Amino acid sequence: MTQFVLYEYWRSSASYRVRIALNLKQLPYLSMPIHLLKDGGEQHHAMYAELNANELVPTLVDNDFDGEKLVLNQSLTIIDYLDEHFPHPRLTPVSGRERYLVTALAQDIAIDLHPINNLRVIQKLSRDFDFDETSKAKWMQHWIELGFHALEKKLSDVHGKYCVGDSISLVDVCLVPQVYNAERFGVDLSPFPTIASICSTLREHPAFVAAEPERQPDAS
């Protein structure tokens, strides 16, 4: 039996984060695509809702957690789990000033930026306000630009080759999927040279390359 099964969607940022983390740690996994749009959204079907009543992807199943099955929801929890049990490389420092710097910057992206732009928010805005493609893009751009302005400032003090110094961290794992979304919705990245440059470097790393949405088997 495969140890790791990842329930995910190719374009989901949170799924993309977990793919990067699994690849960085060189952990093979079986991908179980959950199509967020087909048939009213497969994340709402009973099979998946049993794994996550929140009906959001990703979910990682570890079939060998001390010989038992462990179901993990929430991308940041999944990556925390992987970090504790497969610490090479460690993505969140174990302790010290750097730990809190890394988790806070990752949360700036994963909590304050991304959820407002999630598919279900866009779907609700479309239903309630007849959002067309232009309105959608404007909504996305507004929040991404606001978040990136702050992030660009914060990174200027702490970045090296990567977001925090010269080791790949959880911040980088969250950044690349967010830049992918930014480009998808036409955000001009020129005001964010640090973000753009770190992201270019990261995108050459094989773990990031293999995690790219368009390379996933369910990409369409």
Next chain:
Amino acid sequence: MTQFVLYEYWRSSASYRVRIALNLKQLPYLSMPIHLLKDGGEQHHAMYAELNANELVPTLVDNDFDGEKLVLNQSLTIIDYLDEHFPHPRLTPVSGRERYLVTALAQDIAIDLHPINNLRVIQKLSRDFDFDETSKAKWMQHWIELGFHALEKKLSDVHGKYCVGDSISLVDVCLVPQVYNAERFGVDLSPFPTIASICSTLREHPAFVAAEPERQPDAS
């Protein structure tokens, strides 16, 4: 000098979480109110933006982190920091199955439920779509009810006196501020008996009582 200075706003859920955690750990702190509405929002003023370029509350300053100053953004990072350095009581289990259960449930609230209802999202909806008080309440209710339906299901398998078993955890710390928001925006809690009952118990605890928004010096 006071060791802990908390930059916060009485009605901010994320600030409320940190107050509860500080109180549970019996750590005294100096409150520095940042008024999110006055003068265009004090969180945007230079004094605060230097502490958090993201211009969101809370920020905790520890003036004695091994003799140095440590500035911490993001409520979940702040609580993680407090847990590592002041572990009595521990709010997130150090390891094991329970750790990931607690962090994932807390993130269900802090990532997937709360940010969509944040003040700045409501302010943008008001500007863009002429949101009146009824539309605001409907928007809040929609996301809170969706999140609470899932949470109620998830808690049914794991709760005891509190959200996860019989010890207060990070989930409880996130739950009470979210229920406060639910009540503020007229969410009917009767479909969520587990949430309502745990919350009633928690609200009798002195650490939760002292953290209540209306008891804060900046409440108005």
